[in-house]
Amino acid sequence: MSVTTSPSLIARVRNNDSSAWSRMATLYGPLVYRWARRTGLQPNDATDIVQDVFQSVWQGIDQFQLQSEKDSFRGWLWTITRNAVRQHHRQRVDRPVAQGGTDANQRLQLAAQWLDRQNEPEPQQTTIDLAQRALKLVQTDFEPRTWWAFWRTAIEGESCEIVATELGLTGNAVRQAKYRVLVRLRAELQDH
Numbered sequence: 001m002s003v004t005t006s007p008s009l010i011a012r013v014r015n016n017d018s019s020a021w022s023r024m025a026t027l028y029g030p031l032v033y034r035w036a037r038r039t040g041l042q043p044n045d046a047t048d049i050v051q052d053v054f055q056s057v058w059q060g061i062d063q064f065q066l067q068s069e070k071d072s073f074r075g076w077l078w079t080i081t082r083n084a085v086r087q088h089h090r091q092r093v094d095r096p097v098a099q100g101g102t103d104a105n106q107r108l109q110l111a112a113q114w115l116d117r118q119n120e121p122e123p124q125q126t127t128i129d130l131a132q133r134a135l136k137l138v139q140t141d142f143e144p145r146t147w148w149a150f151w152r153t154a155i156e157g158e159s160c161e162i163v164a165t166e167l168g169l170t171g172n173a174v175r176q177a178k179y180r181v182l183v184r185l186r187a188e189l190q191d192h
Contacts, residue, residue: 009188010073014061023188025054027133028077031126035081045088052084053077074126134188141184142177145169149177 012020036046
């Protein structure tokens with residue numbers, strides 16, 4: 001299978017490409033869910049937040065643009081998530097809430113700290129998580145030998161010569177496989 005650099009995910013989402021929306025949900029849904037849970041929300045409420053966030057992304061993706069080099073799609077997503085969690089808490093003010101004692105108070109304090117963050121929490125862990133999900137997404141774009149040549153050299157750190165011998169490839173073919181997967185992975189994550 002030949003691998004070419006796909007168009008930008010955000011551009012494809014703007015064009016209502018269903019596979020791009022699916023890819024975006026696969027990459028970012030778990031991240032938004034984790035952010036929502038870290039504010040102390042229950043699993044069902046966090047799932048609702050994910051839906052609210054992606055509805056907001058759908059409504060606002062045409063206006064999304066990077067204003068400076070510090071801006072990122074993840075930063076925009078964090079802002080939307082933070083606002084969705086705040087809105088969730090505002091809507092719950094009118095509902096009776098059971099008394100929770102010290103544990104409930106600590107969770108509220110944690111939520112306030114997370115919601116007051118201007119920047120995305122844990123950007124390094126977020127990057128690792130996104131890269132792992134992106135790797136799973138792009139793996140199907142490659143033949144197994146190409147994938148294993150990439151994986152063993154780029155991820156496991158094995159030498160090209162050992163991998164080439166074991167996979168029945170030339171050293172150059174292993175380096176090309178690694179390069180092709182890395183190019184595809186960068187293309188997948190370029191806007192993120």
